[in-house]
Amino acid sequence: MKRWLALSLIVLCWVGVGFAVFGRPDVQNQAQKPVPHHVERIVSLAPNLTEILFALGLDEQVVGVTLHCNYPSAAAEKSKVGTFWQPNIEAVIAAKPDLVIALEFTQQRDIVERLTRIGYDCLTVNVDKVGELFEAIEKIGFATGKATQAAKLASNLRTKLNRLSALMATKERLRVLWVIDREPLRVAGRDTFVNELIELAGGQNAIGPTVHKYPPIGSEQVIACGADVIIEPAMAAESLAEQQKTALEHWSRFKNVPAVANQRVYVIPPDTVCRLGPRLYEGVETVARCLRPELFAD
């Protein structure tokens, strides 16, 4: 009995010493404070954030990007600090950043917490919806001292999108089935930025409101949804023609769906539509071209 008491006592003292020496564990630092000064070294932890940085003219200042940051080509040349899903904290530190920009989801939030605890300035933005994209552009612009460029980029983008909307408003909204995975079949639902993309491009989602954001659906729903157009973002940016052919073969069994009957299955390059970034307009336009090719005959 005595030795158990002794053990418990020692543990309590140990823990007490720990708290005394190291202090209470750092309360989580909400790294949302904007840093309105001129930054020299920026690390971006997401491809769309990288695109925003380059679009704001910060090419020189970007010193670290993820493996997935492939646009513009200059970005691909920058040193890599890990992948989008797993940023490598050692690489980030080795890049000696004075600002780290990340997205608001768990892995990146974790690494931002750790970096903040060590003392680095971090900015996290949420880019889940089109509206949030504009906010993010503004926030990043403000934090990097490029507020005017950010405003210009944002308004530019808005103008182009509005123009396209006006053009597409002349035609009826076609029903679009946006396919994320073929097997098992998963599509984009109403509560996604893809849905906003579709609507901006003058279409409407063939799928009604669902619980899931990216619901898995069965053949019944495919037939029932009556999609006029099926759009699939490609797996890789190369060999689009081949993927197009495979897609058509795969969908040929759904002969009753208008999209298949009219051969309106499109495989499109993924980067501009899967990434919510400054190339949003290109993405929307690509979709619009699929919906109403005749409007873009020029």
Added chain:
Amino acid sequence: MPDASDRSFLQIEQMAELLTPNKLAVRIVLGLLVLGAVMFLCSLIGTESVSLKAVFAGGAKAPAVNPDYEIFVRVRIPRIVLGAVVGAALASSGVVFQALLRNPLADPYILGISSGAGLGAMIAVISGLSWTLFGRSPIAIFAFIGALGTVWLVWLIGRLTGKFHLTGLLLAGVVVNAFFSAVIMFLTSVAKAEQVYATMFWLMGNMMEEDFVVLWTAGGCIVAGTVGLFYLGPQLNALSFGEEDARSIGVNTGRTRAAAFAIAAFMTAVAVSISGLIGFVGLIVPHGVRLVLGPDHRQLLPLSAIVGAIFLVAADTIARIVVAPAQLPVGVVTAIIGGPFFLLLLVRYSRSVGWLK
């Protein structure tokens, strides 16, 4: 009739088999030295090269001035300490569960801890809580509660089948695991993709905890837990022969089982809450140490803890560098290294293992 000199020779030979405090102390010290060396070496390995000179120059006031120091002290050292603490916890608990359940296939997660922790983590992620308690994220706390709550539930259910019914306990663990796993799968299907990914990623074993207080406290708890289990070493030896047999010798089996179970479950819950589910360590390290050094729990417990620490630190280092800049989940590495290594041990030492006959 053996004469006096024969007898003393026999006695010496016999004593060579028994564990003595000196022998144990020597082995523990050696083990700790090896652990220290491994930890130091591994802290020098990583995706970025770190110069020790820069490290010794000390930390700078502003970040980004001495990145070597920051990487070494704020990223690598905590990670290595974490690996040692978790490895020790899992290995010690593995020893205990194998002894209590008298089953060589037992590991720390067998009685529902894994699914309980997973469910806790999943609930934390889905509920989208962002508060922290003492700087610990909700995932860690919920996983801890989930793990302990589940194992307690399994213990209660197991007792329904009779006070000493081991099979009942195991089956209760299987049932609870299955049920909770089903709930997890259901939640997975309705959760957002990134929530699912986040939970799975966390569950696969992550080595990201860096807070010194957390590591210090966890380390203290694990060392204390191992010492406590060491106290129970002779009783655990006796329990290996069965409940009734142990009681005839004078061991208070109920108390021993409850204490050992509680300590092991607590250590596992702590480990899981700071690093997710890392498999294989709790299963094979006890076997490996037992194969080489014998089944005496007074030795098995401290040395499994040390070997578990060494193993996980080494595995984590490999996980960090083999597919840089990405990282393998450390559980993958423990399985890939652990499997063949264990087979090797098995082949070499199988002569001394009774249950393989």
Added chain:
Amino acid sequence: MAEMNGIIEVDNLTFGYTPRNTVLRDISFAVMPGEFLAIAGPNGAGKTTLLNLLCRTLTPRSGTIRIDSAAVESYGAEALAEKMAVVRQEFVPIFGFSVIETVMMARTRHFGAMGFESKADREIVNRALDVTDTSRFASRPLASLSAGERQRVFIARALAQDTAILLLDEPTNFLDLKHQVAIFDLLKSAQLNENKTLVAVTHDINLAAQYCDRTLLLGTDGSCRHGQPGEILSAEQIEKVFGVPVFAGQVGRGRFFIPLGKFAKDAEQIANAPDGAPQQ
């Protein structure tokens, strides 16, 4: 009638594994200190059950068991282990403990604060290994021994526990002739030299007749006879309880019994014998 001052006293013990069946019905007997009691009977009569009741592995439905004048339930695990050691039939080795480690476990309750044995413990263990002739495989793993050798190790362990009472469940089950006799000699000498009280469940009625002071004969019908082997063990009794005809003979002070079945060579010897009388 229960006698006073028995080191083991059983009064009106009744036990059954399920409410419907009863294995032991209203059993009473006492074991004097320093006595060697043999418990004999056919399979299913409840011999092992009785042993388990004595060491509190099972709880009786009714009746009392007293060890050294205190109810057996009043003893904690350690206190009971101080009084009695048990050698059981079954053994399932899970981990590869060696012989000497196994025997040393008997001394667990004497271990020091750090959980290690003392010199005195080691001497006791060595002696136990010597007398059971198991010293030569002290460092071998338990599972590598034959069943008979293992049995001797467990007897050594019980001896190392150094208790006043020894309960044994068929201690000579797997042993060859030499070791059967050696074990009974060993047990008897422990009884005589160290005044140990022995309760052994045995199938071997001949050895029981030669070595034991008293016999408890249990029948599957719930019958229970307690007394000296000379009174309890007769050809008629054995045939009634075991259900097999035996030829009884006299050695000197004790009797021997040879079971003779229908096709045994000397089967007709039994048919010619008057009931219960010893044969020449």
